[in-house]
Amino acid sequence: MPKPTKILLTDLRGRVHPADVFVCSASFESRSQSVPEQLEGVAFTRVLICANENFPHVIKQGAKQLQHRFGSIARLVSLNTNDPLRTADRLQEAIDDALRSNLNRFLVDITTFTHESLLILLRIFQLRGVDSIEFLYTTAKAYSIGDPDVQKWLTKGIGEVRSVLGYPGRAVPSHKLHLIIMVGFEADRAERLLQEYEPSKVSLGLGAPDSSISPDHYKANKLFHQRLIQKYANVLEFTFSCFDPEAARDALRAQALRLPKHNVLIAALNTKISTLGAALLALEDDSIQLCYATAHQYNEARYSTPGDHCYYFATALPVLLPTQPTVAP
Amino acid sequence: MNTTDMRNPFAVQTPEDISADDIRSLFVDVFNDFHNINKPGHTFLHGPRGSGKSMMFRYLEPDCQKLVQGVGLNALQFFAVYVPIKNTELKLTELQRLENQNANIVLNEHFLLTYVAVRLCASLLKAQVTDANGEHAASFKSYYDTDLRRAFLRCGWTDPLPELPPSATINNSFKLLQDIFTDQYATLLTYVRRLAFTSGPVTYTGPLCGYLDFLLPLMKKLKEFAFMPSGPIFLLMDDADNLSRVQASILNSWVSCRTSADVSIKISTQLNYKTYLTVHGRTIDTPHDFSQIDISSVYTSRKRGYHDRVSQIVHKRLTMYGINRTPEEFFPPAQEQEDKIKAIAQELKARWDTEGRGFRASDDMVRYARPTYITSLLGTSKSGSTYKYAGFDQLVHISSGIIRYFLEPASLMYGEMRSRHAEATEISPEIQDQIVRSQADQFLFSEFDRWSTDEADKEEGASAKVLDKTRRLRNLIQSLGGTFHQILRSDGSERRVFSVALTDEPTQDVLEVFDLGVQYGYFHQSAIGNKEGTGRTRLYVLTRRLAPFFTLDPTSFAGYKFVTNDALREAMLRPKTFLGKVRRSGVDSVLETGQLALFEED
Numbered sequence: 059m060p061k062p063t064k065i066l067l068t069d070l071r072g073r074v075h076p077a078d079v080f081v082c083s084a085s086f087e088s089r090s091q092s093v094p095e096q097l098e099g100v101a102f103t104r105v106l107i108c109a110n111e112n113f114p115h116v117i118k119q120g121a122k123q124l125q126h127r128f129g130s131i132a133r134l135v136s137l138n139t140n141d142p143l144r145t146a147d148r149l150q151e152a153i154d155d156a157l158r159s160n161l162n163r164f165l166v167d168i169t170t171f172t173h174e175s176l177l178i179l180l181r182i183f184q185l186r187g188v189d190s191i192e193f194l195y196t197t198a199k200a201y202s203i204g205d206p207d208v209q210k211w212l213t214k215g216i217g218e219v220r221s222v223l224g225y226p227g228r229a230v231p232s233h234k235l236h237l238i239i240m241v242g243f244e245a246d247r248a249e250r251l252l253q254e255y256e257p258s259k260v261s262l263g264l265g266a267p268d269s270s271i272s273p274d275h276y277k278a279n280k281l282f283h284q285r286l287i288q289k290y291a292n293v294l295e296f297t298f299s300c301f302d303p304e305a306a307r308d309a310l311r312a313q314a315l316r317l318p319k320h321n322v323l324i325a326a327l328n329t330k331i332s333t334l335g336a337a338l339l340a341l342e343d344d345s346i347q348l349c350y351a352t353a354h355q356y357n358e359a360r361y362s363t364p365g366d367h368c369y370y371f372a373t374a375l376p377v378l379l380p381t382q383p384t385v386a387p
Numbered sequence: 388m389n390t391t392d393m394r395n396p397f398a399v400q401t402p403e404d405i406s407a408d409d410i411r412s413l414f415v416d417v418f419n420d421f422h423n424i425n426k427p428g429h430t431f432l433h434g435p436r437g438s439g440k441s442m443m444f445r446y447l448e449p450d451c452q453k454l455v456q457g458v459g460l461n462a463l464q465f466f467a468v469y470v471p472i473k474n475t476e477l478k479l480t481e482l483q484r485l486e487n488q489n490a491n492i493v494l495n496e497h498f499l500l501t502y503v504a505v506r507l508c509a510s511l512l513k514a515q516v517t518d519a520n521g522e523h524a525a526s527f528k529s530y531y532d533t534d535l536r537r538a539f540l541r542c543g544w545t546d547p548l549p550e551l552p553p554s555a556t557i558n559n560s561f562k563l564l565q566d567i568f569t570d571q572y573a574t575l576l577t578y579v580r581r582l583a584f585t586s587g588p589v590t591y592t593g594p595l596c597g598y599l600d601f602l603l604p605l606m607k608k609l610k611e612f613a614f615m616p617s618g619p620i621f622l623l624m625d626d627a628d629n630l631s632r633v634q635a636s637i638l639n640s641w642v643s644c645r646t647s648a649d650v651s652i653k654i655s656t657q658l659n660y661k662t663y664l665t666v667h668g669r670t671i672d673t674p675h676d677f678s679q680i681d682i683s684s685v686y687t688s689r690k691r692g693y694h695d696r697v698s699q700i701v702h703k704r705l706t707m708y709g710i711n712r713t714p715e716e717f718f719p720p721a722q723e724q725e726d727k728i729k730a731i732a733q734e735l736k737a738r739w740d741t742e743g744r745g746f747r748a749s750d751d752m753v754r755y756a757r758p759t760y761i762t763s764l765l766g767t768s769k770s771g772s773t774y775k776y777a778g779f780d781q782l783v784h785i786s787s788g789i790i791r792y793f794l795e796p797a798s799l800m801y802g803e804m805r806s807r808h809a810e811a812t813e814i815s816p817e818i819q820d821q822i823v824r825s826q827a828d829q830f831l832f833s834e835f836d837r838w839s840t841d842e843a844d845k846e847e848g849a850s851a852k853v854l855d856k857t858r859r860l861r862n863l864i865q866s867l868g869g870t871f872h873q874i875l876r877s878d879g880s881e882r883r884v885f886s887v888a889l890t891d892e893p894t895q896d897v898l899e900v901f902d903l904g905v906q907y908g909y910f911h912q913s914a915i916g917n918k919e920g921t922g923r924t925r926l927y928v929l930t931r932r933l934a935p936f937f938t939l940d941p942t943s944f945a946g947y948k949f950v951t952n953d954a955l956r957e958a959m960l961r962p963k964t965f966l967g968k969v970r971r972s973g974v975d976s977v978l979e980t981g982q983l984a985l986f987e988e989d
Contacts, residue, residue, distance in 0.1 A: 142480055147586055185584060219474060224583045226479045228576050230569055231505035234403065235475060253436065255473060256626075258404045288802030289795060291398040323475055344580075347475055 061302055062331065062371035067196065070096040070368060075192060077102060078161035080128075081179070084109040084120035085170035089364040091123065092196040093167040098127050103161050106152050108175065111136040137175050139352060142223045146178050153182050163190040168330045169368075174222055174350040176330055180337045181224035184375045192372045195301075195331050197365030204360060217352035219254045225340050227347025229321040234258035236320035238313055240298060240306075240336065241265075241279060242327040247351060249286060251325050255349075259292050259320065261313045265300040265328055298335065300328055303373050306335025314339070314346065322346045331369060342376035395805075396708040397798035399437075399791070402445035403471060411454050412707055414446045415699040420692055423678045425465070427619050428647045431673075432655045434682030435908050437791020440655040444469055444623040449514040460514050463616040465651070468510040470503055470622055472629045477502060482631065484582040490591060492666050494575075496637045497595045499630075500602050501572045503622065507606070508565030516557050516614045523557040523614050530608060531560065542601055543594040557614070598641050607649050619651045628659040633666075640665040643676055652677075658906055683788055683911050697783045697793055712812060718797075720778025721816035724760070732756035744880055757940045758875050758882040765876065765938070776823045776935045777816035784941040785823060787931045789908070796822050820935075827936040831864065859900045859959040864909055866958035867929055868937035869966045874948070874974055875939055883940045886928040886947035888915050890979065893925065893952050900959055901927055909933075918949055950978040 065073055070093065080102045082094055105128040109121035117134075125132045135152045137145040156164075164183070168176055183191055221227070237257035239248045241264060252260055262283050267276050287293045296313045299305035314322045324346060326333040340346045405413065417439070423430045425447060434440050445451065447467040449460055456463065477499060485491040518524055531551050539548055551563055574593055581589050596602065606620050630638060642652055643665050654660075654677075663670050673679050701714040710717065732752035739748035744755075761774050776785065786793035797814075800822045804811040867887065874884045893901070904910040910927045917924040926947060934941035954977060958965045968977045 143483055143586075146584055150584055182584065220478070221475070221480050223480045224580075226481055226576060226579055226583075227475065228573060229476050231476060231502050231572055232509040232565065232569065235473060255475065256401050256441075258401050285799070285802070288395055289399060289798045291394070291400040292404070321475060349474070 061304075062195075062369040064197075064301075064367050064369055067092055067096050067364075067366055067368055070194075070370070071100065073370060074100065074165060074194075077163045077165035077190075077192065079104045079106060079156050079164045080167070081106045081108065081164060082124065082167040083107075083169075083171040083175070084116050084124055086113070086116055086120065087170050087362055089196045089198060089362055090120055090167075090170040092364045093169065093194050093368060094124055094127055102128075102131060102165075104156055104159075105132045106135050106156070107132055108135045108137050108149070108171065110139050110172070110175075112138050112140055139172055139174070142174060142178065142220070145175055146182070146223050149175070149179050150182055153179075153186060153188075157186060157188070162188065164188060165192050165194065167194045167196070168334065169194070169196045171330065172350075173326055173330065173333045174352075176333060177222045177326075177337050177348060177350075178224055180334070180341065180375065184341050184378060187378070189374065191375070192370070193331075193334070195329070195369045197367045197369070198362040199365045200363050219251065219349060219351045222348040222350050225337075225346070225348035227321065227323065227340075228345040229347065233319055233321045236261065236314070236317045236322050238310060238322065238324045239263060240310075240324070240326045240328045240332055241282075242329075247327055248282075248325075251349070251351060252286070252290065254351075255323065257323070259294065259317055260290065261294040261296055261316075262286060263296050263298045263309070263313070263328075265332070266297045298328075298332060300332050301369060303331050303334040303338055303371070306332040307338040310336060310339050311343075314343075323349055325349050325351070327351075334373065338373065338376065395798050395801050396704040396710070397794045397801055399795065399798065402441045403469065405445065407448075407450040407454050409707070410442075410446055410451045413700070413703050414442060414451075415696050415703070417443065417696060421680050421682075423680060424653060427465070427651050429642045429645075429652045429677035430654070431660070431677055431679040432653065432682070433658050433660075433679065434655070435789055436657050437795070438682045438789045439791075440682070441471075441625050444625050444653070444655065447621065447623060449510065453514075460516060461614055461616055463618070465618040465621050466510070466514075466610070466616050467621040467623055468503075468507050469625065470506045471625045472627050474629050477634060478629055478631050479579055481579045481582045484585070484589075486633075488588065491633055492637065493595050493597075494591060495631070495633050496597060497593075498572075498575055499634055499637055500596050500598060501568050501575060504568040504602060504605070505565055505572060507609075507620075508561050508568060511561040511609075512558060512565065516561075518557040518614070521556070523612060524555060524560060526612060527551075527557060527560045528553065528555065531564075534608065535605070538601055538604060539594070542596040545594070598637075599644065603644070603646060603650060610649060619647060619649055622650060622652045624652060624654045626657065627654045628656050628661070630661065632661045635661045636664050636666045639663060639671045640667070643669065643671050645676065684913065693788050694780070694783050697786070697790065698779075700790065701779075701793075701797075710812060714779045717813050718777070718779040718782055718819060719813055719816060720781070721775035721820070724775050724816075725778070728756050728760045731759050735759075753943075754881065754883070757942060761938060761940060762876050774938065775816050775820045776941070777819040781941055782819065782823065784943075785931050785934055787908075787911070792932060796826050799826075824935045827933055830932055831861075831936055856900055856903055859896075860904050860909065862962040863900055863904070863955065863959045864929070864933070866962040866965045868933060868939070869962070870948075870958075870969050870974055870978070871929065871939055872937045873966075873969050874946075877974070879974075881946035883943040884946035884948055885931060885939070886913075886926055887950040887955075887978070888917075888926045888947050889924050889952065889955075890918055890949045891952050893955070897952055897955050897959070901925075915947065948974065948978050954978050 074097070080097060080100070082090065082105070084090055084107055107121050107124045107128070109117045111117065121134060125134065133152065135148050137148055166179070171179070235255060235257040236259045237251065237255050238261040239251055241248045241262055248262065264279055264283060265276070283295060294313070294316065296309060298309035310324060322345065324336045324340065326336040326348065336348060340348050402410070418425050421432070421443065424432060424443060432440055432443070444467070448469055449463060449466060452463050452467070453460060482495065485494060516523060528551050536548060548567065549563060551560055555563065571594070578589070578591055578593070609615060610620055624638065627635065627638065638652070638654065639662070642654075665671060671677060698714050701717070705712060705714070705717060735751045735755055736748045739751055743751055745751045764773050782793060782796070800814045800818050801811055803818050803822065804814050871884050875882045901910060901912070904927075905912050909930055911930065913926045913928060914923045915926040931941040965977065
């Protein structure tokens, strides 16, 4: 499988392979429009525009803009960040409907999906045996625009911490818990998860220096790691790629294997591409549980500015294990 | 605890990872304070995160008890089974598909029961039952081949149960039983997976075990074996707040069975247990169904108990780490500051004959020396920031009865000290002060922001109301903290005040704000005789973790002020005006009258 290719957004139109269905997510982030803007007029049969109904202003602005861009082939898929069951049901309906219409090739702009919705979507693809999926991810030029590195924030407040639907894991009640956190911007979220789960062992994953937003940001995260190591016993460290899902999966697998006879729980808090890495691992090894912490407030006004590039890649989802249940479309 | 792993003597470690040997060395016996915990009977143990609940439970496990008491398993007074309730095992998102469906209760009970059964077997294995002549193994095999097999079949077990070979040891037998339940748990998880992407009913065809018809008889039978203690089995359900509502109601139904002579259920919560209703809609009540203990209450009502406990804990940790210092030596006070306070105390003593206010000279020394010193700094620097919150005693006071609020800052202090020096045989007063102050700031600012938005998130549709409540709480804290600071600077007879007692019945809105404050550890609730001497009234104690933030003397929290409900409402709505009045008109005139505000401040 080739590594994700970083290409100029302006070159994207000429580079993408034909697909039947383009899937994207509306957001308050202007990055949600970057890829769709380049793909307007491409010969898709259907465009699925996902939008969180509990953020009505996003539907009003972002989703409307996308619907206008793609016209009659666009279908709105209403998700809800407070209700994963509803999100799963709506995504299933949309994917099943496409498959019934013999639309089998998917192109997904994962940039502005929530981590949870993206993971649920991937599980549905796996359950339905979809094997032609390509992904796009727009880079950010800057996050938490205008704030110094140590004060950058993307979300505030953690609501419910829950297992991601479709990734319940296969915990053995007599085993201890190994929590693997792929730390992102808000390092304090990692600490909140630590308090929430009280694991026996915790692995703090740091985005590799060459894939970090900036050297200063890498340093700030590193400092946070040091603080947690002082405070908690049994903290392990590792690095993972923020921009290569298979490399991220391999790093996670190696980390999980370091502690046999532990129940493994992964919290993906970094880039969506690295979240895909967590999904790849959990889809091939169903003993692993994924968790998600809902955010209360997003830095809507200054979340990010779009970069000029996007990553373009295909990743084969692991085939369903014989022990995994299938649900026919 | 493997000391090579323990990079920091104060690092937070999950008690279940600590070996029995280390538990014996580290644990400070607290059961004089919590006497219901290790006695038969269902008990709820409430306490904030980090108050030592899990450590208590770990200490009760058979491997620790055998070591501590120096006796064999069957000589113990009870057999404790540790059942940690984490979000990972029982509260799976998929189970929400069962809500409002008939099978919700029975499937959740089977799920919870299977989980408990695995933990029960794990405890039996961990207890390392000895069986030199194979007598226990033989009796267990007889039970397994007859009664237990029948019990499985009665619950709808259709998978063939494995044979227990005659050569199996008693521990092999426990392992086999554990494997049966582990497999059943895995089968249930497979069913749970099928729920994920199906909106309609999903047929379940496996067994369904209940508490009364399966788990209780199993535990009763186990208790009869000669290797078991004669006392009850304790189910130590740790962090039961993590159970879903239906799972909590199932556990309550178990509690309502009043089986405590055979099985006593000990349930720890972080004050956020979802319901006290059983599956039949009846509430479980204390003292009929269970006793309860609130750790915070115990440690804010006994003066020395907590101090002594922290001292012993720190001493044990330092010893284990090879640091031969007393807690007082390891956390020294700022000596120059203490000398000045002592000098003020001597002055007060000398003047007591003519100007004394207390019954004894020593009363005035204790009450006024430190507040006078803090006030003198405020007079010169205007900031008060040169007062050092350092010294073991002050740190204990600031931790406000929650051991983790001592250990966490201590771990950061130790880390900071080690980053500057190769060895840390004591923590400098400057580092103690710096960490304690930053923790207080964090508690009032970033942590407040975090949980207040969490609260708003929990009550979907009522976010504005909840945010309003949290804003009022922050205003209340600012108002009372500021008022207590004014009292410290006054010439009042008691200047170390952290509490207010209500003179009249509080209104619902005021109560809700205090409840929220209690839930998140900003206040502790107690009761005190009312002003008229005709009964008791509510007392709210501000946490001393905020002492550095408001520049207060944390060494006593005995002083309190009476306050009216109206005054509290004004403090919640208009903190700046409230504090302005306190400064202009004096504390008592504002606290005891109050005036309902017409408009809120921005």
